[in-house]
Amino acid sequence: MPNLAPMDLVELFRKELELCKVTAGESLVILAEPASRSEYVEAAFAAALALKAHVIQATLPGGSPVPLPSSRTGSGAGLTSLDDNPLALSLLQGADMVLDLTNEGFIHTESLGKILGANTRMLFVADPPEVLARNLPTAEDKDRVRAGAALLKAGRELRVTSPHGTDLAADLTDAHPGFQCGIADDPGRWDHWPSTMVLGWPKTSEGQIVIAPGDILLPFKTYVRDEVTLIIEKGRINEIKGTGGDARLLERFFADADDEEARFLSHMGWGLMKNADWFAMALYDRESLMGMDARGLAGNFLFSTGPHPFMDRHTYNHLDIPLRGCTVAVDGHTVVDDGVLVETD
Numbered sequence: 105m106p107n108l109a110p111m112d113l114v115e116l117f118r119k120e121l122e123l124c125k126v127t128a129g130e131s132l133v134i135l136a137e138p139a140s141r142s143e144y145v146e147a148a149f150a151a152a153l154a155l156k157a158h159v160i161q162a163t164l165p166g167g168s169p170v171p172l173p174s175s176r177t178g179s180g181a182g183l184t185s186l187d188d189n190p191l192a193l194s195l196l197q198g199a200d201m202v203l204d205l206t207n208e209g210f211i212h213t214e215s216l217g218k219i220l221g222a223n224t225r226m227l228f229v230a231d232p233p234e235v236l237a238r239n240l241p242t243a244e245d246k247d248r249v250r251a252g253a254a255l256l257k258a259g260r261e262l263r264v265t266s267p268h269g270t271d272l273a274a275d276l277t278d279a280h281p282g283f284q285c286g287i288a289d290d291p292g293r294w295d296h297w298p299s300t301m302v303l304g305w306p307k308t309s310e311g312q313i314v315i316a317p318g319d320i321l322l323p324f325k326t327y328v329r330d331e332v333t334l335i336i337e338k339g340r341i342n343e344i345k346g347t348g349g350d351a352r353l354l355e356r357f358f359a360d361a362d363d364e365e366a367r368f369l370s371h372m373g374w375g376l377m378k379n380a381d382w383f384a385m386a387l388y389d390r391e392s393l394m395g396m397d398a399r400g401l402a403g404n405f406l407f408s409t410g411p412h413p414f415m416d417r418h419t420y421n422h423l424d425i426p427l428r429g430c431t432v433a434v435d436g437h438t439v440v441d442d443g444v445l446v447e448t449d
Contacts, residue, residue: 113147114154116237120297121151121203123241124227125289128156130200137166137183137206144205144229152203160199164192167208176230176394182208186215197222201288204228209296212411212420216294223291230394231298238379239298239397241286248376248447249283252302252439256281259434262306262372264405266430267442268316272336274309274372276434280414284400298380299400302439303373305414308339313407315425320382320398321350322424325390341367341409357423366421370408374432374440375400376447382428398426403445405430 126132132152136145145161152159165185183206186192196202196219209228210216219226229236256262262274284299315321315332330348334341344355358367377400384397399406410422432440439446 112237113143113233114150116233116240117144117147117151118154119240120227120236120286121148121155121157123243123287123289124201124225126152126155126157126201130157131198132157132159133196133199133202134159134161135183135196135202135204135206136161136163137185138163139166139207140205143233148203148205160195162192162195164189164206167206167210176207176391182206182210182213183215184210184213186210187213193218197224199224202226205230211294212418212422220292220294225288225291226294227288228294228296231396232388232393235384235393235397236298238381239286239300239377239400241297241300243287245300245376246283246285246287246289249285249300249302251447252374252376253281253283253304255434255437255439256302256304256373259437261435262304263433263436264313264372264430266314266316266427268314268331268429269333270312270314270427270430272309272311272313274304274306274369276304276306278414279304279306296396298377298396300377300380300402301373301375301400301406303371303406305371305412306339306369307412307415309336309369309372310338311336313425313427315350315427316429319425319427320385320395321353322395322398322426323422324353325385325395326350327386336369339369341369354423357421361419361421363419363421365417365419366410368409368412368417370410370412370417370422372405372407374445375404375406375426376402376445378402378445395424399424401426401428403440403443404428405432405440 333345335343380401429443
């Protein structure tokens with residue numbers, strides 16, 4: 105794929121920063137690590153200057169490779185060097201906005217909560233330039249995901265079914281519904297470019313999830329070849345059924361993790377990103393992209409395992425598994441019909 109010219113990248117980042125309401129006189133910190141995409145750092149710096157913001161670039165040592173490689177997985181601890189650096193933490197807390205261009209981010213760390221608690225808004229960017237350009241958000245995307253989150257908040261049950269045999273019911277009581285829209289424009293908000301999804305954090309769920317061939321396992325960044333069935337009881341994966349290599353992979357992942365928290369379901373919801381490409385992951389090497397096309401694809405069902413901040417589970421053994429072809433409903437109101445997004449007013 106052709107690289108976007110440096111001038112095009114500057115314009116791309118300028119549009120994104122405008123969506124995030126970066127204005128003249130605001131303080132913006134561009135956070136990087138040595139292995140960050142240097143062209144992103146340069147383009148973001150130039151874009152912020154064009155908007156007359158006060159810009160600082162901060163580079164910290166790279167993330168920790170334990171327990172998983174911290175390179176655009178969406179799972180690892182990420183920039184752990186921030187945890188023991190009060191000077192860097194105070195810098196980020198004092199900014200109006202932080203543009204996180206590190207390879208892994210640090211969404212699963214306590215440092216993020218401290219930064220957002222200071223009303224700093226933060227945007228994480230890790231995918232290749234073509235993915236960013238294709239999925240550049242619009243202001244309307246925020247309205248769309250907020251409508252979905254409101255539906256979750258008012259709902260009592262999230263029900264997911266599929267022709268392959270998925271039949272899962274999740275209790276939405278106190279499920280803390282939220283969204284990602286690729287825009288960090290509110291004080292204390294974290295978001296991810298690109299991303300357009302609605303999600304909640306159910307505390308319990310019952311049923312089974314059938315992962316079908318062609319679905320995706322993240323952070324492994326692989327397409328499933330053999331059907332896998334997960335038996336869910338009280339929000340926990342109690343059994344993994346399947347005769348192929350993918351079932352063995354998941355069994356081994358949980359066994360090697362040796363972490364009871366890893367077996368519980370985490371957040372779940374559906375994607376609304378209309379320009380996402382399910383097959384983007386097949387066109388790049390695994391290290392170069394986060395896989396947000398799959399996570400945010402319009403009409404997918406995404407569920408995760410492991411960390412659950414509202415139940416005090418903070419394990420780093422974390423999977424994201426987006427499925428296609430499901431029907432998703434909130435209290436009988438269909439939001440995804442056989443893999444096709446049904447917009448919520």
